[in-house]
Structures are given as structure tokens and as C-alpha cells.
Amino acid sequence: MKFLTLILLTFSLFLPAFAEDADAARAPRKVLKAVGEIPVLFNGRVMPLDSFARLHLLQFSGRKSYQGESAISWMGRLLFVPESTEDDAVFLINHPEVLTAIGVENFQMLPGERKPSTRRFSYHHLMPGVMKLEEIARRAQAMQDADPEALKSKEYLVEREALRVYVNVLTYRALGQVFAFARPLEDLRLESPEIREALKVQLGEDTFSYLELGKRISGLAPLMIEAQAQEDPTQWTEAQQDAFTLAQMMFMFQQNLSELPLTMLPEAPHGESIWIAPMDGLSSPDGDQALVNAAERSGAMALAWAAGDWDEVANDAKMITEFSRSRMKHVRETGLTGKEAQFNRANYFVRAKVFYIFGFFIALAALLSGNRILRLAAWVPVSIALVLHLSGLAWRIYLTARPPVTNLYGTFLFVGLICLLLALLVESFQKNGLGLFAGSFVALTFLFIADRFAAEGDTMHKVVAVLASNFWLSTHVLAVTTGYAGVWFAGVFGHIWLVLKMLGKDKKTLETVRLPMEGLLGFGLTFAFLGTMLGGVWADQSWGRFWGWDPKENGALLIVLWTAVVYHARVAGLIRDVGTAVGTVVGCIMVMVAWLGVNLLGVGLHSYGFTTAMATGFYGFIGFELVFILICLTVILVQEKAVKAS
Amino acid sequence: MKKLMMFASIRLTVFCLFWLTVLTFWGTVYQVDHGIYEAQHRFFDSYIFFVGILPLPGAMLVMTLLFINLLFSFFVHYQAGWRMPGLMLIHIGLMMMLLGGFFTKLTGIEATVSLFEGEGRNAAVSRTEWEISYSNELHAVQAYQAVDLSDLRKGREFSFRDSELTFKVLENYEHAKGLQAVELEETLEVTPSNSAGFVALEELDRLKTPEEHTPGVRLQVEGAKGIQEIVLTPRDQRPLGLELEDGSGRFIMLRRKRYELPLFMVLNDFSRSYYPGTETPEDYRSLITVHLGEDIERDVIIKMNEPFRINGWTFFQQSFAVTDNSEMSVFAVTRNFGRLVPYWATGITSVGLAMHFLQMQWMQLKRRRKKA
Numbered sequence A: 001m002k003f004l005t006l007i008l009l010t011f012s013l014f015l016p017a018f019a020e021d022a023d024a025a026r027a028p029r030k031v032l033k034a035v036g037e038i039p040v041l042f043n044g045r046v047m048p049l050d051s052f053a054r055l056h057l058l059q060f061s062g063r064k065s066y067q068g069e070s071a072i073s074w075m076g077r078l079l080f081v082p083e084s085t086e087d088d089a090v091f092l093i094n095h096p097e098v099l100t101a102i103g104v105e106n107f108q109m110l111p112g113e114r115k116p117s118t119r120r121f122s123y124h125h126l127m128p129g130v131m132k133l134e135e136i137a138r139r140a141q142a143m144q145d146a147d148p149e150a151l152k153s154k155e156y157l158v159e160r161e162a163l164r165v166y167v168n169v170l171t172y173r174a175l176g177q178v179f180a181f182a183r184p185l186e187d188l189r190l191e192s193p194e195i196r197e198a199l200k201v202q203l204g205e206d207t208f209s210y211l212e213l214g215k216r217i218s219g220l221a222p223l224m225i226e227a228q229a230q231e232d233p234t235q236w237t238e239a240q241q242d243a244f245t246l247a248q249m250m251f252m253f254q255q256n257l258s259e260l261p262l263t264m265l266p267e268a269p270h271g272e273s274i275w276i277a278p279m280d281g282l283s284s285p286d287g288d289q290a291l292v293n294a295a296e297r298s299g300a301m302a303l304a305w306a307a308g309d310w311d312e313v314a315n316d317a318k319m320i321t322e323f324s325r326s327r328m329k330h331v332r333e334t335g336l337t338g339k340e341a342q343f344n345r346a347n348y349f350v351r352a353k354v355f356y357i358f359g360f361f362i363a364l365a366a367l368l369s370g371n372r373i374l375r376l377a378a379w380v381p382v383s384i385a386l387v388l389h390l391s392g393l394a395w396r397i398y399l400t401a402r403p404p405v406t407n408l409y410g411t412f413l414f415v416g417l418i419c420l421l422l423a424l425l426v427e428s429f430q431k432n433g434l435g436l437f438a439g440s441f442v443a444l445t446f447l448f449i450a451d452r453f454a455a456e457g458d459t460m461h462k463v464v465a466v467l468a469s470n471f472w473l474s475t476h477v478l479a480v481t482t483g484y485a486g487v488w489f490a491g492v493f494g495h496i497w498l499v500l501k502m503l504g505k506d507k508k509t510l511e512t513v514r515l516p517m518e519g520l521l522g523f524g525l526t527f528a529f530l531g532t533m534l535g536g537v538w539a540d541q542s543w544g545r546f547w548g549w550d551p552k553e554n555g556a557l558l559i560v561l562w563t564a565v566v567y568h569a570r571v572a573g574l575i576r577d578v579g580t581a582v583g584t585v586v587g588c589i590m591v592m593v594a595w596l597g598v599n600l601l602g603v604g605l606h607s608y609g610f611t612t613a614m615a616t617g618f619y620g621f622i623g624f625e626l627v628f629i630l631i632c633l634t635v636i637l638v639q640e641k642a643v644k645a646s
Numbered sequence B: 001m002k003k004l005m006m007f008a009s010i011r012l013t014v015f016c017l018f019w020l021t022v023l024t025f026w027g028t029v030y031q032v033d034h035g036i037y038e039a040q041h042r043f044f045d046s047y048i049f050f051v052g053i054l055p056l057p058g059a060m061l062v063m064t065l066l067f068i069n070l071l072f073s074f075f076v077h078y079q080a081g082w083r084m085p086g087l088m089l090i091h092i093g094l095m096m097m098l099l100g101g102f103f104t105k106l107t108g109i110e111a112t113v114s115l116f117e118g119e120g121r122n123a124a125v126s127r128t129e130w131e132i133s134y135s136n137e138l139h140a141v142q143a144y145q146a147v148d149l150s151d152l153r154k155g156r157e158f159s160f161r162d163s164e165l166t167f168k169v170l171e172n173y174e175h176a177k178g179l180q181a182v183e184l185e186e187t188l189e190v191t192p193s194n195s196a197g198f199v200a201l202e203e204l205d206r207l208k209t210p211e212e213h214t215p216g217v218r219l220q221v222e223g224a225k226g227i228q229e230i231v232l233t234p235r236d237q238r239p240l241g242l243e244l245e246d247g248s249g250r251f252i253m254l255r256r257k258r259y260e261l262p263l264f265m266v267l268n269d270f271s272r273s274y275y276p277g278t279e280t281p282e283d284y285r286s287l288i289t290v291h292l293g294e295d296i297e298r299d300v301i302i303k304m305n306e307p308f309r310i311n312g313w314t315f316f317q318q319s320f321a322v323t324d325n326s327e328m329s330v331f332a333v334t335r336n337f338g339r340l341v342p343y344w345a346t347g348i349t350s351v352g353l354a355m356h357f358l359q360m361q362w363m364q365l366k367r368r369r370k371k372a
Helices: A003-019 A029-036 A049-061 A071-080 A097-102 A122-144 A156-178 A193-198 A210-229 A240-258 A278-282 A291-307 A310-327 A332-346 A348-369 A372-400 A406-430 A432-452 A470-502 A506-544 A551-569 A576-599 A611-644 B001-010 B011-043 B059-077 B085-107 B341-371
Strands: A039-042 A045-047 A185-189 B048-051 B056-058 B109-117 B120-135 B144-148 B157-160 B166-173 B177-179 B200-202 B216-222 B229-232 B240-243 B249-274 B281-291 B297-303 B308-310 B313-321 B327-336
Touching: A029 A049, A029 A071, A029 A310, A029 A332, A039 A049, A039 A310, A039 A432, A045 A049, A045 A332, A049 A071, A049 A156, A071 A156, A071 A291, A097 A122, A097 A156, A097 A278, A097 B216, A122 A156, A193 A240, A210 A240, A240 B313, A278 A291, A278 B144, A278 B216, A278 B229, A291 A310, A310 A576, A332 A348, A332 A372, A348 A432, A372 A406, A372 A432, A406 A432, A406 A470, A406 A506, A406 A576, A432 A470, A432 A506, A470 A506, A470 A551, A470 A576, A470 A611, A506 A551, A551 A576, A551 B011, A576 A611, A576 B011, A576 B056, B001 B011, B011 B059, B056 B059, B059 B085, B085 B341, B109 B249, B109 B313, B144 B249, B157 B240, B166 B200, B177 B216, B200 B216, B200 B229, B229 B240, B229 B249, B249 B313, B281 B308, B281 B313, B297 B313
Parallel strands: none
Antiparallel strands: A039 A045, B048 B056, B109 B120, B109 B327, B120 B144, B120 B249, B157 B166, B166 B216, B177 B200, B216 B229, B240 B249, B249 B281, B281 B297, B308 B313, B313 B327
């Protein structure tokens, strides 16, 4: 009982932490909320600036926040006060050889500079090596252009990494320039009295922004017309020369700052979805005054952020959001940016993971002690985790208007949930804590694996034309992934059975594991078969052939065939309990081969990108399972021999 | 009778399923270096394949065995098997699936039609199969005969209906290139005729993508004036003319196998759209006019996941190509009268599986309650 009290007390300590806002931001929370809801177009879909910020910070640093600061807060600083981020260690460099190659390995820290983390470095830190980085990256890009497979070789690891880091540095720089048009620029210092008079500059106004000067630039027209009347430019007065220099600088600014990566203003009032960066909105060729106003308002927002005028920032952000929504009524996502930002802030899956951890340990304690109260207590965190997990998936379905299985990330979330539901079903029959223990462990593992896929980019991206069918996604993909869940979870019980057998547990205990194991295998076989064949039906509908021996089709078929082999071998008496348990463990390997392994092959209609780290993880998993089987079989054989001998 | 009973053995089922698992895995990994076509050819479409000198059963043989095994099991084990309705449904469904697959393999047609905007066709061409066409006219649209290249083994003699000419296959390569006289080191005793000037063939290694194969065939001809041998390749610029003794001409050429369609289709417009700011396709579709007879025509849209079906034929939006002046839409065309068999088989087997496992779980629970 004391143990239970201790667990619940520890558990309750974590609750206030969730009540706190995760965004320990520099700007107030309501400002970040307003700014985070601004719709932007990125990777073909309209998303809130909050998601844009998370994706970019993830791309740069591999993390969704920076040292406790939320992504939107950090992105706000990068966009509106870029110099404040120059010492932030956000550039992830996986291979230290890149630092050596660009000559910044022994970079001396400046007084007051933060000590760099071992793998993440600041822009300031990388600055001295950027020229060299560009040189390596350009060579790598040329190689990749000539042969897309060239950089995949291990010997070009540094080049590949340098190219990735260089792209991040360029993106970082470009994002820092998005609102440069609104900031006073030293280069636009007006000293000539004639120019100051022509532009009606007040005393004390020394530096100007592109935006301010753009509004007054027409004042230079008399000086320039006068100058153009003279054929020989050497005869121009100093004021006339200054006027031309200033006009030229304005032109260069416009050229350099156009088409920057933050496309947050919809250009066309109706019809096509054309989104442009704020700077480009200032020079609307069609005289679109509403667009120009919105662009100016975004500039005002940048200045207000820099000045800490948070009310102004929030008002400007809301106005820009309203402007985009009123223009893009026909694009569903534009109206959902607030909801998506809310979903991002809720961190359902992170919270679910914490509760799964609690559930796992309490269920483990219940299993080991046989304590009924502990077992009942384990239901609490696991149920909360289930609600959070389910809510997160429901949000994703609502936001994307698609079944939750459009990419590998989504499939891990979904399979984790199905495994948990199966576990709760088992638990409701067995009432021994085993279902809660195994279910929370598997759901937790799959949420962690999903995180690895989330690091690859937008998890709610648009699907390609051939996949854009909600009917088939919600029949074939849901069925086949439910099959994965069944076979996988049977394998988990297979692992538990083998471990218990090695520990010499009695037959009664083993039976409590064997029965759900076989039931789950049947469940998995049914859904894997249905899903695989529905995939054939989809292929027939889309490509005109039911079966083409494509690797992904074959992967799914492997699960079906292997599960059928285990069943029939059992019925035929070729294997018994040990063989069945080993068969379910091999079933786990089959599931991983179908789920991830076939993507490694890089052939067929279903081949997706695959990172080296994931490939290593995949082979590691197979190696682990094979060693596990070998150890189990050896120990069990030795035990049986010993029993026979005695 | 006892010997026949071995076909109903569950051990045979285990062997078939296990060997299919092995073949599926092997064939999948094999695709990395050899491509899908080669893997399919070697493992899945074969009855026997060789590893060195060791013959091993291919998937066709194993699936035939499995079908026989299912059939025998059905009659031997489930005569009074209404206690196990799920199991019966599973076996019926699987037999239907195997039969359907076999029927599709024998009778199904897979071809493509490529159309530029404004262009029309009434025939589809195979992506991988070739034929030798033979006609009395140079530009024969309808009046031609054809023989499949895959049927022409070395040494085989053949002729066309009402034809005075006979042919004998001297060489037939799945993938080859034509050689001109200047490329040969030796002088030929007989110089074959060819419209592109090729006089010999050089066999090439097969590619991972069989649709890119360029076959070649050398034939001995009897009955043609002044011509003893001919070489045919896809690079020939026009049909090869053969003059008969009476002075009339016959025309022969190697081309992709052609299938007559039950309609004439014209591509009016091809359109595509991408997600804004990306190159990810959101949708692509073709507006075609279908002429079904002298006076019957109608417009249809073929797009991804929404094919057009008519008289057992199905037209799918497959891909497209863009040139400077025009856009070309490519349609996959299939004819498969057994198309719905796997659909039914899937439904029956899935229901059977669900019934069987629910029944098993129910029985297990009952047993446990009894024990308790």
C-alpha cells in the first residue's frame, strides 16, 4: 500500500507541470498564440505559423523547442529580431568532421558566449566557416545533380551533411531577412540636406527602413527628372547623384529581399492559391491595396515585436490572419490554423507518453506483486493515456480530413493505439495486469518510434494524387495496419511467453499468455489478409491489376503467409507451444519487414525515403530478435534435457 | 486412394505456405538488383527455377499444389464440417482466389494507349510483348495478320493465312541491337534484308525494365524474290517489303503487340494540378471523347482512382509526358473478365477468417469457464 501511495504521489507531482503552459516564451502567451495562428503556405499546404516554426526548428536542430523556449517564440525572434538568435545553438551537426572541414572546430568562444553543445552550434559559431561550407555544399550539390545516388555512399558522409547544414544556414538567413524591409537600415542613412528636404525628413530622423522610404520615394522625382534632362551625368549635382544612388539602393533591396521563404499573404483574392512573402506584397503589380495594407501591417508587427509592444503585435497578427482567411475561404486549412496551433500546443502524444510510462511501471509492479489494487491503479494512467492518444489521432483526422494513416508517422500512432485497445481487451478477460503492462509498453514504444519519423518533416503533409482517396485509405490501410497491430502484439505475448518459460514458470501462468497470443495471431491474420487483399482491390481500381509482386504487396503477403504457416504447423503437430511462441516472434520480424523493411529496397511503387539511422535501427531490431530466439531456444532445450535426465 | 489422400495432408499445406513465404521473401530481395519483372519471371510466374543446377519449385507450381491441397482437404476433412463454417469459407475463398488468379493470367490483357491532345486511337499496345505483323498493304490499318514473338522459338517454321511465303526462325532475342555490315568482322554468306540496313543481331543483357527491351529476330524466307533472310528490329523505319514471284508485294514488321479496342478514343484535353508552391501532383485527368459506333459518341473524364470501364475493358489514367508544344496522356488499358473474382474471394475468406477465430476464442473461453 505504501508503494502505491508513493507511486500516486510521484504521479501527482507531474500534474501541475502539464497545467503550466509549455511555452515558456519571451513574448507573452496570448501574443504567441495570435502570431502562431497566422496562416502560411509551406510545402503545398496552408498551416499556422506555429507549425511552420516547429518544422523549421526541427529541421535546424532536430528539436521542436529551443532550451525551453517554444518554437513560435524562437521563430518570432528570428523573423522580427534576427540578431537575437545568432548565439542560439540551433544548427545540428551530426558529424564533427563537417566542423573540421569548414575550419571552425577550434573556434574560440567570445566573452559571454554560451558554450556550444556537442552537436548543436550557433550561427555565430559557424560564421567563420560559412564560405568553406558553401564551397563543399556546392560541390556536393553538383554531384547530386549529376547522379542522385552519388551522395548516398558512406565516403561522402561529410559532403552530404555539409549540404544539409548549408541549406539550413541559408534558410535561417533568409527567414531573418523576411521583415528586413520594415527595420531601419544603416545603409539607408540620409545625410544630403537636399535629399532630406525632398523627402520631407524631420530633424532627428537619420535611418530609415525600406518601407518608410518607399512611401516617400516619390519626393525624389523632381531631382531625378532634372538630372535626366542633362545629357552628361558628370554634370549632375551632388544631390542629384545621391538621389540616383538612393533609388538604385532601393531597387537592389527590392531585388535581394523578394521571394523570401515565408509566404504568408494570399495574393489572389479569388481562385488560385498564390501566397507571397510580405516584402513582395508591398509591390503589388495589380494595385491590390488590401494586400499592400496587409504587408505594411506585417512590417508594423515586426517593429512592434522588436519594441516589445505586445498589444500591437497581437492586433497586427489577428488582422493578418483575418485578411488571409477572408481571401482564402475556399481553402479549408486557412480557417483551421487556430485549431492546428491549439493541437500543437496540446502536445497530446507527449503527454500520452508520460502516462504510458506511469501505467507501465504500475502494471509491472502489479504483475510482480500480484497486488489487485495496484492492478486497478494502473488502469488510471493507461486510460488517461488512451484518451490523450485517441484525442491526438482524432485531431489529426479533423485537421487533415484524412484517415490517420497517410504516412509512416501516422501508422505508428495508429498501430500503437490498436495495440493498446487489444491489450485492454485482453486485460478485461485476464484481469492480471499483463494486458496493461504489455499494452502500455507497446504503445509507448510506437509513440517513440513515431517521433523519429516526425523529425523528417511535416507529418500532416498533402498526399500525392494516387493516395488521395479517403475510401481506400480508410479501408485498405486501416485494415492492413490493424493486421500489423494484431500480429505484432501476438509477438509481444510470444516474447513474454518465452521469457516466462525460461524462468521456469508453471503451466497455468504460461497458459494465461499463450491463449491471448494465439487469439491475437488470429486477429492479426484476419486483418492482415483483409488489408492485403483490399490493397489488391485498390491496385486494380487505380492501376488495373490486382497483384504485381511489388515489395510492399509482398511484405503484407509475408505476414499473411507466415501467420498461416504458424497456424497450420501447430494444427499439424509440427510445432507446439515453444514453436508457436517463436513463430509469433518471427511474426514481429515479418511485420517490420512489411512496414519498414521493404522501403529500404528502394524499388516498386511504394518505395519511400529512408534514413541511414532508421536502416541501422531496422537491422538492429532483426539482429536482436534473432539473438533473442536463439537464446530462448537454447535455454529451453537445456532445461528440457535437464528435466528428462532427472 | 491412399496415395491421393496425401494431397489432403496438412503437412503439404505447411510446406506450400512455407515455400511461398520463402519465395516471396527471396523474390522481393531479388528485385533490388534485377527488377520486378525479372523477379516475377524467375520466382512467381515459373513452375520450376534453377539455382545453379538445383531445380526448385516456383510459385506457380506451389500455388497449383496448394489449390489441389485445398480442394482435397475440402472434400476429405469437411464432409461433415458444418461445425466449422468459417474454415470452409476460408478454403472456398482461397480456392476462388487461386483460380481467379490463374484465369486472369491466362486470359487477361494489359496494355497502354498514349495520346497527344487532339489525337485518337482504336488500339492499345503491350508494354512488354511484341509481334510480327504481316499485310498485303504498306499502311494496313485493319487488314493485317500477326504472330507473337514469344511463340517463335529458334528453328520454328511458320506462315500466314493465304500467304505464299514461309518463314523459319534463325534467331530471336528478347533484347538485342541490330548491326550493320561495317560493324561485322566477317563477311556474311547471305546478307539479310532490313529496312534500316541491319544485317545481323547482337544479343544484349536483359534490363530491369522490360518495357525498354528492344527485341530482334532473324528469319529465313521462302517464296520471296531475291530475299533469303530478313532481320526485324524495332528500329526499322518502315515495314519491310517482300516481292513475290508474281510481282505483288507483302509487308512485314516487328512492333509492340497490338490489341483492337471496342471504341475509338480521342484525347481532347489533359490537365494536371500541383499543390501550391510544390511539385507534388494533386490531380491529373484526361477529357476524352469515346466513339462507340458511327453516331454514338460521348465525353468521359479519366482520372487517378477513377477509371473508365466499358465492355470488359478498363482505361486508367497512368502517367503523362509534356513536350514543348503538347501534352501526352498515357492510359493503362486492361481486359480481365475474371476481375471481380478476387473481390468475392477476399470477402468470403475474410468473413471465414473472422468467423473461425471468433468461434475458436468463444470455445476457448467456454472451456476455461468450465474449468474454473
